[in-house]
Amino acid sequence: MATQPFLDSTFAVRWSQHTPEQIAPAIEAALSGAQAAIDAIAQRDLAALTYANTFLALEQATEELNYAWGKVTHLQSVDDSPALRDAHNALLPAVSAFSARIALNPALWLRLKTFAATPAAAALTGIHRRFLDETVEEFRQAGADLPEAERARLEALQTELAEVTQKYGENVLDATNAWELVVTDAARLRGLPEHAIATAKRNAEAKGLGTPDAPAWRFTLHQPSQEPVMTYADDESLRREVWTAATAVGAAAPHDNAALVQKIIALRDEKARLLGKPHFADLVLARRMACSGEKALAFIADMHRRAGAAFGRECAELEEFKARQTGAPRAVLKAWEVGYWSEKLRQERYDFDDEVLRPYLPMDRVIAGLFDLAGRVFGLRITERPAGAVEVWHPEVKFYDLHDAAGRHLGSFYADWYPREPKRGGAWMGYLVTGGPQPDGSRAPHLGYICGNLTPPAEGKPALLAHDEVETIFHEFGHLLHHLLGEVEIKSLNGVNVAWDFVELPSQIMENWCWQRESLDLFARHHETGAPIPAEIFEKMTAAKNFRSACATIRQVQFARMDLLLHMRAPEFVTGDIEVQARALVADCMIPTEPAGRTIVKRFGHLFSDPVGYAAGYYSYKWAEVLDADAFTRFQREGVFNAKVGAEFVAHILSQGNSAEPAELYRRFMGRDPDLAALLVRNGLVAG
Numbered sequence: 001m002a003t004q005p006f007l008d009s010t011f012a013v014r015w016s017q018h019t020p021e022q023i024a025p026a027i028e029a030a031l032s033g034a035q036a037a038i039d040a041i042a043q044r045d046l047a048a049l050t051y052a053n054t055f056l057a058l059e060q061a062t063e064e065l066n067y068a069w070g071k072v073t074h075l076q077s078v079d080d081s082p083a084l085r086d087a088h089n090a091l092l093p094a095v096s097a098f099s100a101r102i103a104l105n106p107a108l109w110l111r112l113k114t115f116a117a118t119p120a121a122a123a124l125t126g127i128h129r130r131f132l133d134e135t136v137e138e139f140r141q142a143g144a145d146l147p148e149a150e151r152a153r154l155e156a157l158q159t160e161l162a163e164v165t166q167k168y169g170e171n172v173l174d175a176t177n178a179w180e181l182v183v184t185d186a187a188r189l190r191g192l193p194e195h196a197i198a199t200a201k202r203n204a205e206a207k208g209l210g211t212p213d214a215p216a217w218r219f220t221l222h223q224p225s226q227e228p229v230m231t232y233a234d235d236e237s238l239r240r241e242v243w244t245a246a247t248a249v250g251a252a253a254p255h256d257n258a259a260l261v262q263k264i265i266a267l268r269d270e271k272a273r274l275l276g277k278p279h280f281a282d283l284v285l286a287r288r289m290a291c292s293g294e295k296a297l298a299f300i301a302d303m304h305r306r307a308g309a310a311f312g313r314e315c316a317e318l319e320e321f322k323a324r325q326t327g328a329p330r331a332v333l334k335a336w337e338v339g340y341w342s343e344k345l346r347q348e349r350y351d352f353d354d355e356v357l358r359p360y361l362p363m364d365r366v367i368a369g370l371f372d373l374a375g376r377v378f379g380l381r382i383t384e385r386p387a388g389a390v391e392v393w394h395p396e397v398k399f400y401d402l403h404d405a406a407g408r409h410l411g412s413f414y415a416d417w418y419p420r421e422p423k424r425g426g427a428w429m430g431y432l433v434t435g436g437p438q439p440d441g442s443r444a445p446h447l448g449y450i451c452g453n454l455t456p457p458a459e460g461k462p463a464l465l466a467h468d469e470v471e472t473i474f475h476e477f478g479h480l481l482h483h484l485l486g487e488v489e490i491k492s493l494n495g496v497n498v499a500w501d502f503v504e505l506p507s508q509i510m511e512n513w514c515w516q517r518e519s520l521d522l523f524a525r526h527h528e529t530g531a532p533i534p535a536e537i538f539e540k541m542t543a544a545k546n547f548r549s550a551c552a553t554i555r556q557v558q559f560a561r562m563d564l565l566l567h568m569r570a571p572e573f574v575t576g577d578i579e580v581q582a583r584a585l586v587a588d589c590m591i592p593t594e595p596a597g598r599t600i601v602k603r604f605g606h607l608f609s610d611p612v613g614y615a616a617g618y619y620s621y622k623w624a625e626v627l628d629a630d631a632f633t634r635f636q637r638e639g640v641f642n643a644k645v646g647a648e649f650v651a652h653i654l655s656q657g658n659s660a661e662p663a664e665l666y667r668r669f670m671g672r673d674p675d676l677a678a679l680l681v682r683n684g685l686v687a688g
């Protein structure tokens with residue numbers, strides 16, 4: 001519809017027409033259409049119900065709304081503005097209320113239940129049986145069987161949760177963008193890598209700061225700016241300033257999230273109890289691999305037990321190392337010293353500095369190598385559309401098409417890798433269009449996107465990445481493949497719409513190829529000479545891979561335990577000092593420092609920037625690490641470029657979405673249940 005771009009389903013989106021003033025008419029029209037479609041199902045003659053006019057009709061009822069709203073939320077993530085935020089927030093209550101009402105519509109639920117009890121429903125097989133069962137369970141879990149008063153309260157809860165979590169995320173973004181540190185004394189930059197200094201200088205120039213005779217360097221809380229300071233800056237006061245600002249995100253007026261965290265926890269707890277669960281963790285995990293909060297907590301406790309002793313040793317050795325280097329008595333480190341002294345210790349122990357890898361990891365070669373790898377392992381061909389051939393939301397964004405070996409256009413995607421102030425932090429994947437098998441036997445292409453905040457190009461040089469940034473690209477690309485390779489004809493069961501403790505398997509397994517010599521040689525080439533990473537550097541890099549791996553493991557345990565306990569014992573945390581309370585839950589998982597480190601409870605977007613998100617599900621990262629480490633052992637045994645193993649991974653995992661239970665899909669690929677030992681070996685916590 002030319003007058004309503006957000007409703008226009010043209011595959012190559014015309015982003016320039018998607019302006020804030022277009023949002024309200026588009027979303028209001030989509031809401032009206034979706035409600036009419038829901039009402040039509042809810043008014044069906046009970047004697048004339050079919051699978052097509054109930055379950056399939058429900059699947060199609062919200063398609064236009066989901067598509068339009070998906071573009072609104074995407075734009076807010078990559079190109080936020082006051083007008084866009086206002087337009088989004090004005091419609092958010094209506095969209096949230098509509099979504100909450102679907103499962104709480106008694107007439108609709110009656111039609112679904114009635115058809116589900118028929119012989120025709122019993123005769124359904126395959127994906128259609130799966131869809132019916134999943135939908136029925138989803139409605140029950142969402143409160144479809146509740147009495148009217150409880151249904152009304154639940155609907156209000158959902159709307160309020162959407163608004164409060166939206167505000168939490170805005171506070172994190174606004175607090176991040178509100179801070180800057182402008183340095184005018186070059187001596188304070190000692191120890192920083194050349195790329196970080198150049199980026200800070202460019203950043204200052206872009207803000208009109210400094211002159212050729214009196215240069216300035218501007219630092220922000222975006223990761224590519226913050227991380228080099230905390231890792232390399234010899235000036236302790238510089239690190240302290242950045243640490244103080246970073247830990248204050250979401251914790252100081254006017255962006256203080258303390259009360260919002262308590263409100264979110266309370267609302268989630270009330271929701272769980274309304275739905276007959278003792279706490280929010282049991283509610284959200286009921287249909288995930290872990291099944292319950294207690295099982296997820298037991299999994300995390302087991303991980304803590306296995307890595308705890310090594311964690312203690314790593315903390316002690318860092319204190320001893322600093323004491324040796326400075327001649328001072330051994331003592332706990334300052335909170336802003338951990339990254340700095342860790343890097344010094346790693347360089348001494350392995351004579352290895354991550355920065356030596358940057359010249360070998362230019363963005364263009366990394367992307368080309370990733371696509372080459374996708375061709376060798378998964379039989380895919382990825383081509384970039386010429387600049388200007390497809391509209392994008394920012395000039396840095398690129399657009400690609402993905403085909404299989406038979407030449408089928410499986411999907412396309414946007415890639416947006418560099419930080420900008422209107423763009424949220426972190427890295428993520430999302431989708432705009434779900435294609436896949438069509439009723440007429442054809443296959444429509446999928447459309448997705450991958451975004452990040454990676455080191456941008458320096459003046460006269462390409463973007464030279466840190467190795468962990470390369471891992472980020474591979475990770476998000478794995479999520480993207482999960483969407484683009486989907487062969488599930490029910491859109492809501494396609495791709496990444498799987499149990500959250502399974503969704504990270506396709507992404508995390510991709511990171512393994514960032515450590516294999518054969519795959520590194522595809523893309524890790526010096527940006528000037530084209531030479532591969534020298535053998536000596538590769539050996540040091542792999543030797544240093546598991547440096548302080550217990551600390552990294554316990555850090556994830558910390559986040560997961562805090563998440564689970566906040567949601568399993570919510571009434572304890574709805575009043576009081578949330579930072580003090582959260583820290584008490586995880587103090588034994590935090591590196592001892594002076595002053596004591598702060599938790600990320602007030603800036604934990606994974607947990608609190610969405611009505612559900614990773615809430616009570618952050619353990620999923622570690623859970624999926626077990627899956628990915630174990631699954632990659634097949635490639636290690638049979639060949640990291642083995643096309644047969646790659647084809648089986650596509651056939652059993654990447655193409656299957658939520659067409660079967662995750663454990664069953666995993667068994668189809670591996671022939672057995674997952675083995676935790678593979679992760680412990682990979683992390684160097686036990687011998688291989």
